[in-house]
Amino acid sequence: MSLALIKRHLKIFVKKPGNILLSLLSSIVILSLYFLFIRDFTIKAVSDYGFASNMNDLFVDRLMTSGLLVVIGATSILAIVSIFINDKCRGILKDFYVTSVSKINIIYTYIISSIIVSTLLTLFVYFFVELFFKVYYEYFSITEIINSCQLIIISNIISSNLIFIIAMFINNITSFSTFETLYGVIIGFFTGVYIPIGYYPVIIKNIFFFFPLTQTTSILRQINTNQITTNILKNYQKETHNILYEIFGIHLKFNDNIITLNNQFLFIFITIIVLQIITVILIEYKEDH
Numbered sequence: 001m002s003l004a005l006i007k008r009h010l011k012i013f014v015k016k017p018g019n020i021l022l023s024l025l026s027s028i029v030i031l032s033l034y035f036l037f038i039r040d041f042t043i044k045a046v047s048d049y050g051f052a053s054n055m056n057d058l059f060v061d062r063l064m065t066s067g068l069l070v071v072i073g074a075t076s077i078l079a080i081v082s083i084f085i086n087d088k089c090r091g092i093l094k095d096f097y098v099t100s101v102s103k104i105n106i107i108y109t110y111i112i113s114s115i116i117v118s119t120l121l122t123l124f125v126y127f128f129v130e131l132f133f134k135v136y137y138e139y140f141s142i143t144e145i146i147n148s149c150q151l152i153i154i155s156n157i158i159s160s161n162l163i164f165i166i167a168m169f170i171n172n173i174t175s176f177s178t179f180e181t182l183y184g185v186i187i188g189f190f191t192g193v194y195i196p197i198g199y200y201p202v203i204i205k206n207i208f209f210f211f212p213l214t215q216t217t218s219i220l221r222q223i224n225t226n227q228i229t230t231n232i233l234k235n236y237q238k239e240t241h242n243i244l245y246e247i248f249g250i251h252l253k254f255n256d257n258i259i260t261l262n263n264q265f266l267f268i269f270i271t272i273i274v275l276q277i278i279t280v281i282l283i284e285y286k287e288d289h
Contacts, residue, residue: 002105005096009113012083023079023117026184027072027125030193034064038194042248045196049244058137059228063248065129066148066220067193070213073122073152074159074187078180080114081167085176104283107164111279114160115153122152147223154268155216161275162212168282191217191249198247209254212271215264221250222261 014020043060087093096106126148133139163183170176188194190211197205197214208214242258245251251258259267 002101002109005101005106005109006113006116009080009083009110010116013079013113013117023076023121026075027121030068030071030075030188031125034068034193038064042196046244046248049247055228058133058139059225061133061137062224062228063221063250064193066224067191067217067249069122069126069129069148069152070155070191070217070220071187071193072125073118073156074163074213075184076118076121077114077156077160077163078183080110080117081163082176082180083113084110084164084167085170085173089172104280107168107279107283111160111164114164115156118156118159119153122156123149126152141227144223144227148220151216151220151223154272155213155220158212158216158268158271158275161272161279165275165278165282187213190214196247197249197252206254209252209259212268214249214252215267215271218249218252219261219264219268221248225250 039060042064043056046056046060084093087096093106097103099106130140130145166179167176170179190208191213192208197208200208242251246253246258252264253259
């Protein structure tokens with residue numbers, strides 16, 4: 001039954017071409033915003049911070065597309081969430097509850113479906129991103145691709161659980177439409193896509209630090225810029241390197257301490273566990289009320 005529900009959610013998504021079109025259109029809009037408005041500003045900002053190299057364009061494109069991929073994954077989830085909200089508003093969800101399948105399993109069919117959809121769409125976009133780097137820069141790293149794909153999946157798992165926790169409190173389409181609009185805008189700021197993390201006041205940066213997608217964006221940026229700074233730019237000043245990485249959210253600081261990669265993965269692991277616990281508690285609570 002659970003597998004049948006997952007197939008049902010995915011079929012509804014696929015049967016409405018608008019869902020796929022809007023998801024891909026969202027990706028195109030985000031990428032277009034970057035290349036039309038954000039890219040030149042970021043390249044200049046990187047140069048101003050002492051990155052005097054002919055690799056500026058490659059570095060910035062790697063830096064920013066990493067953040068954009070996290071945003072694309074996070075927003076692609078909303079298509080399945082809309083199916084969940086529709087089912088809840090039309091009473092279809094209550095029909096599912098009278099079956100032998102537990103309420104937890106039923107809710108998780110939506111979460112799993114959203115992970116599948118967001119991951120496939122993000123990896124589809126990522127394929128063209130890597131194709132761009134291969135053709136335009138002749139830059140290719142199979143290790144970066146494997147690690148990036150794994151991180152994209154982890155990021156989408158977090159996004160799905162996070163959004164469905166919020167969705168369980170939304171009871172009508174109008175409220176969801178408002179949330180969808182706000183979320184699409186806010187997520188770009190939390191991941192440092194529109195404005196680099198380092199430009200915010202310390203209190204805002206500390207708040208962003210605890211948003212899990214800020215962490216996954218940071219790790220993805222570390223994966224995709226590490227080879228550039230360590231292997232290609234061997235004469236690059238270490239002091240400038242550290243400042244640049246902090247300003248553009250590659251390395252995250254909390255209370256003036258740079259967080260290690262191992263601690264970031266630990267934070268993500270704990271976040272996933274906590275989100276599962278919150279999800280189960282909310283499902284059980286709403287079942288009794």
